[in-house]
Amino acid sequence: MSLFPDGQPGPDPSLQRPEPASQPEGWGKRLFYRVSLRQAFVLVVVLGLLVPALFVAQINLRLRQASMVEQLKHDQDQITDILARGMRQPLWDLSTVNGRPLLDSVMKDERVVSVSVWSTISQEVFLQATAPARRLGAIQVVTSPISQGTRQIGRLTIEFDQTHLAARISNLQRDFVLLIAAQFALSVILILVVLDSRFLRPLRQLGIQAMHLSRREFKERFDWRRDDEIGDLGRYLEWTRQELLRLFDELERKNAELEVDIAERKQVEQALRSSERKYRELFVSNLDGIFVVDLAGRILDANPAVLAMLGVREDQLKGHLASEFIASDWHELDRQMMQVTVPSRGYCNEYEIELCRSDGLLIPVSAKGVLMRDDAGGAVGIWRLVRDLTEGRDAQRSMELAAKVFENTTEAIVITDAAYRILTVNRAFSTMTGFNSDKAVGRMVTELPSSRHKLEMLEDIQHSMRARGQWQGEVWLRRANGEEFPCWAIVNDAKDRHGRTSQYIALISDISERKRSDERIQYLAHFDVLTGLPNRGHFQELVNQALALADRNEGRCALLFIDLDRFKTINDSLGHVTGDELLKAVADRLKQALRAGDNVGRLGGDEFVIVLSRIDSPDEAATVAQRVLERLSVPFLLSGHDLIVTPSIGIGIYPEDGEDYDTLVKNADAAMYHAKESGRNNFQFYTSDMNARAYEILAVESQLRRAIEREEFVLHYQPQVDMRTGRIVGAEALIRWQHPENGLVGPGKFIPIAEERGLIVAIGNWVLREAARQNRAWQDAGLPPIAIAVNLSALQFYRQDICGYIAGVLADTGLEARYLELEVTESIIMQDVVSTVATMDALKSMGLKLAIDDFGTGYSSLNYLKRFKADKLKVDRSFVSDVPGDPDDCAITRAIINLARNLNLKVIAEGVETVEQWQFLLHEHCDEVQGYLVCKPQPPADMAQLLKAGLPIPKP
Numbered sequence: 001m002s003l004f005p006d007g008q009p010g011p012d013p014s015l016q017r018p019e020p021a022s023q024p025e026g027w028g029k030r031l032f033y034r035v036s037l038r039q040a041f042v043l044v045v046v047l048g049l050l051v052p053a054l055f056v057a058q059i060n061l062r063l064r065q066a067s068m069v070e071q072l073k074h075d076q077d078q079i080t081d082i083l084a085r086g087m088r089q090p091l092w093d094l095s096t097v098n099g100r101p102l103l104d105s106v107m108k109d110e111r112v113v114s115v116s117v118w119s120t121i122s123q124e125v126f127l128q129a130t131a132p133a134r135r136l137g138a139i140q141v142v143t144s145p146i147s148q149g150t151r152q153i154g155r156l157t158i159e160f161d162q163t164h165l166a167a168r169i170s171n172l173q174r175d176f177v178l179l180i181a182a183q184f185a186l187s188v189i190l191i192l193v194v195l196d197s198r199f200l201r202p203l204r205q206l207g208i209q210a211m212h213l214s215r216r217e218f219k220e221r222f223d224w225r226r227d228d229e230i231g232d233l234g235r236y237l238e239w240t241r242q243e244l245l246r247l248f249d250e251l252e253r254k255n256a257e258l259e260v261d262i263a264e265r266k267q268v269e270q271a272l273r274s275s276e277r278k279y280r281e282l283f284v285s286n287l288d289g290i291f292v293v294d295l296a297g298r299i300l301d302a303n304p305a306v307l308a309m310l311g312v313r314e315d316q317l318k319g320h321l322a323s324e325f326i327a328s329d330w331h332e333l334d335r336q337m338m339q340v341t342v343p344s345r346g347y348c349n350e351y352e353i354e355l356c357r358s359d360g361l362l363i364p365v366s367a368k369g370v371l372m373r374d375d376a377g378g379a380v381g382i383w384r385l386v387r388d389l390t391e392g393r394d395a396q397r398s399m400e401l402a403a404k405v406f407e408n409t410t411e412a413i414v415i416t417d418a419a420y421r422i423l424t425v426n427r428a429f430s431t432m433t434g435f436n437s438d439k440a441v442g443r444m445v446t447e448l449p450s451s452r453h454k455l456e457m458l459e460d461i462q463h464s465m466r467a468r469g470q471w472q473g474e475v476w477l478r479r480a481n482g483e484e485f486p487c488w489a490i491v492n493d494a495k496d497r498h499g500r501t502s503q504y505i506a507l508i509s510d511i512s513e514r515k516r517s518d519e520r521i522q523y524l525a526h527f528d529v530l531t532g533l534p535n536r537g538h539f540q541e542l543v544n545q546a547l548a549l550a551d552r553n554e555g556r557c558a559l560l561f562i563d564l565d566r567f568k569t570i571n572d573s574l575g576h577v578t579g580d581e582l583l584k585a586v587a588d589r590l591k592q593a594l595r596a597g598d599n600v601g602r603l604g605g606d607e608f609v610i611v612l613s614r615i616d617s618p619d620e621a622a623t624v625a626q627r628v629l630e631r632l633s634v635p636f637l638l639s640g641h642d643l644i645v646t647p648s649i650g651i652g653i654y655p656e657d658g659e660d661y662d663t664l665v666k667n668a669d670a671a672m673y674h675a676k677e678s679g680r681n682n683f684q685f686y687t688s689d690m691n692a693r694a695y696e697i698l699a700v701e702s703q704l705r706r707a708i709e710r711e712e713f714v715l716h717y718q719p720q721v722d723m724r725t726g727r728i729v730g731a732e733a734l735i736r737w738q739h740p741e742n743g744l745v746g747p748g749k750f751i752p753i754a755e756e757r758g759l760i761v762a763i764g765n766w767v768l769r770e771a772a773r774q775n776r777a778w779q780d781a782g783l784p785p786i787a788i789a790v791n792l793s794a795l796q797f798y799r800q801d802i803c804g805y806i807a808g809v810l811a812d813t814g815l816e817a818r819y820l821e822l823e824v825t826e827s828i829i830m831q832d833v834v835s836t837v838a839t840m841d842a843l844k845s846m847g848l849k850l851a852i853d854d855f856g857t858g859y860s861s862l863n864y865l866k867r868f869k870a871d872k873l874k875v876d877r878s879f880v881s882d883v884p885g886d887p888d889d890c891a892i893t894r895a896i897i898n899l900a901r902n903l904n905l906k907v908i909a910e911g912v913e914t915v916e917q918w919q920f921l922l923h924e925h926c927d928e929v930q931g932y933l934v935c936k937p938q939p940p941a942d943m944a945q946l947l948k949a950g951l952p953i954p955k956p
């Protein structure tokens with residue numbers, strides 16, 4: 001139990017509750033001393049009162065119980081005996097009437113449950129009585145013989161109920177427990193009341209008072225009026241309190257006196273120390289060097305400035321002569337001052353000498369000396385003061401250097417006062433602006449000839465200077481000659497020693513050159529250098545903007561993918577310079593074909609793209625595509641060449657054909673391929689199956705490359721027949737691809753792709769060689785000689801030395817030139833008339849035959865035709881197929897035949913399929929025919945059979 005009741009202040013926290021000096025030995029003792037006094041007393045009471053009471057009660061109860069059992073036994077025996085005796089006579093007489101009264105009186109006893117009298121004479125129950133309500137628990141049966149004299153005449157049986165005895169014993173126990181409990185409770189209450197009032201409460205009081213003493217609270221008196229032992233203890237405590245109060249009062253008084261003493265002494269010491277420290281601080285912290293020397297010039301003390309100045313430690317200085325640290329040139333002057341002037345006058349004026357640093361460096365100093373005296377006024381030494389002049393001289397040099405930098409830097413520098421009035425400008429400023437300094441100095445910076453946003457910029461500068469003390473940015477100035485130029489200006493403020501801005505310093509660099517190159521870089525990043533059109537990246541941005549606009553307006557856009565047909569041929573034949581010129585010219589024409597708001601870009605090579613940013617229907621895209629076709633159809637006159645270039649255009653519509661740039665471009669590209677496949681020089685709208693076609697083309701291209709390597713091609717030959725004789729006079733070599741998986745593939749499936757991908761040169765060369773070889777082989781086999789016509793592609797014509805190659809083929813195969821005929825389409829010739837004419841001349845001079853294929857489909861003028869040294873004109877199948885039904889085609893075919901005749905050329909009609917066509921051509925005096933009506937293209941062996949037969953083809 002705590003002595004400090006709840007709510008009472010505890011002792012000073014620094015004073016721990018006192019612990020017993022040592023713990024009593026044995027766990028029982030330790031436990032006993034751990035419990036509170038109240039708990040200990042309760043324990044004692046319980047053990048001292050309750051246990052003996054219970055013990056006594058237990059003995060008492062046992063004795064009473066034994067006596068009750070004894071009594072019951074006695075009573076039972078007595079009742080049995082009385083009844084046995086009383087029944088003798090009635091039993092002897094066999095008179096139940098006489099026996100009944102006694103039986104009834106016995107049954108009145110509440111312990112008797114039943115009585116039964118058995119007659120041995122009659123061998124039956126003589127009398128019987130039962131009280132069933134009394135049968136409560138255990139039953140004790142007592143029997144006794146009934147005798148008359150020596151003869152037993154009957155037997156008595158009595159049942160006694162034992163429960164009554166148990167109930168009485170239980171009541172007895174309960175009474176004992178109640179008695180002991182009451183006795184115990186009363187004892188405990190009485191003991192605790194007495195214990196608390198006489199012992200525990202005063203003890204608590206004593207504890208609180210002791211706590212006051214421990215906290216040095218002596219003011220309140222401890223009042224004890226009882227005469228018992230605790231009262232004595234309380235009074236002793238009160239006496240202790242008074243004693244302590246007196247002692248503490250005295251202690252405090254003494255303490256106060258002592259503190260006054262100490263304070264006074266401290267003040268004196270403080271004053272002493274302070275003056276000494278001030279003197280020392282002055283000595284130590286002085287930036288000038290101070291050292292104390294005796295009258296002989298030996299150093300006694302030196303401050304850190306001297307040590308730093310000379311680069312030595314204190315021990316390297318003390319005891320040495322000051323002259324050891326002075327440059328020898330100055331010894332005499334110094335000696336004069338320190339040993340003559342100072343001792344005589346008490347001081348000397350400043351003079352300049354040089355000190356020697358430990359590393360040998362000479363330090364210019366200004367020196368002076370003051371005589372040091374003792375209390376009696378006698379000279380005891382000299383205060384020597386030296387001031388380092390290096391910094392001042394460095395500062396001077398820095399100033400000179402800064403002035404040089406200021407004047408000679410290539411950046412213009414403008415210094416203004418705090419109100420932005422120009423104080424000075426450097427030479428670079430004058431060079432940069434063309435204004436002399438007298439034109440600038442004294443003016444406000446706002447009066448500087450600048451072109452743009454002067455006032456707003458000054459406000460911005462002022463705001464930044466206030467916030468950060470610096471500003472930098474681009475400004476535009478105007479030179480004296482009126483030229484504007486961009487500058488990069490960095491403005492810093494300079495502060496005076498009070499921290500106020502006193503000047504602004506602006507460093508100005510002319511960035512016109514850098515800006516020009518930045519703009520150039522920007523331009524190169526966005527535009528195609530050759531054509532000036534947006535490049536791929538920039539064009540994508542433009543398309544994305546157009547798509548976003550279309551989304552906002554719920555409108556549509558169109559993307560036109562343009563690829564120039566056979567541009568490679570031009571590039572290869574006429575060189576890259578002409579190719580580049582052509583691309584530039586095409587770009588110009590494309591730009592001219594567009595409305596404002598639409599854009600054209602170059603993706604690379606000969607690929608151009610147009611985005612039509614707002615269209616109401618795909619027809620508008622078709623209109624633009626048509627316009628592009630028309631604009632490009634006009635020949636380009638470049639480097640002395642008249643060039644015709646046609647485009648193939650693929651059109652993708654947003655959003656139907658792609659919802660983003662990549663998809664749109666991909667699909668327009670696929671449509672462009674379709675345009676190429678559809679004969680070039682046209683436009684096609686994208687359809688969903690075109691991509692599959694585009695992939696197919698790619699696949700064909702890669703397979704073609706393999707086919708070239710493995711020579712997977714064969715030639716079939718289609719006879720050309722003289723209309724008058726019906727004899728075979730020639731044959732056209734037509735290529736087929738012996739595809740390992742797809743079988744024989746016709747040229748229509750791969751020649752356009754080979755042309756587009758530049759593979760046609762290798763294929764065409766193979767055809768030339770194979771046709772020449774086969775023709776020679778037939779001749780060697782004795783077959784009638786004929787000319788074999790071979791189709792030439794534009795690339796073959798332009799990319800290589802076709803004359804040299806054919807000469808090689810003829811030489812290798814041994815075929816005479818006159819048995820090889822070259823078919824060149826009209827469109828090839830028209831691509832570059834000048835060089836074609838030259839090549840055809842050369843081929844002709846080699847003895848080769850020349851035919852103009854597909855005649856009538858191109859744009860050849862009669863003037864050009866006159867210049868070609870062709871042998872034959874080949875009327876295109878498209879005209880032949882509709883004769884004689886179509887009057888226009890009849891007229892054209894007739895005109896071509898007449899033209900050939902007038903130019904002295906042979907004429908052959910191709911694609912003759914019907915007898916009517918034959919008859920029409922015969923009537924028009926066409927020389928030769930070629931077509932399914934006569935013979936389809938034949939494999940070499942079958943063609944050989946036809947030649948061998950040598951028979952005229954039956955006339956239809």
Ligand SMILES: Nc1nc2c(ncn2[C@@H]2O[C@H](COP(=O)(O)O[C@H]3[C@@H](O)[C@H](n4cnc5c(=O)[nH]c(N)nc54)O[C@@H]3COP(=O)(O)O)[C@@H](O)[C@H]2O)c(=O)[nH]1
Nearest residue numbers: 734735746747748767791792793910911912913930931932
């Ligand atoms: N550069 C090269 N081009 C070649 C070569 N071999 C063929 N080709 C060109 O491929 C195109 C298709 O040729 P092909 O499928 O062989 O068709 C030729 C004939 O089979 C076909 N023809 C002939 N008569 C008839 C006819 O009565 N009806 C009809 N529907 N078609 C017929 O015409 C093609 C020959 O045409 P052309 O060359 O214009 O004389 C085709 O353009 C070939 O030029 C090659 O080695 N190199």
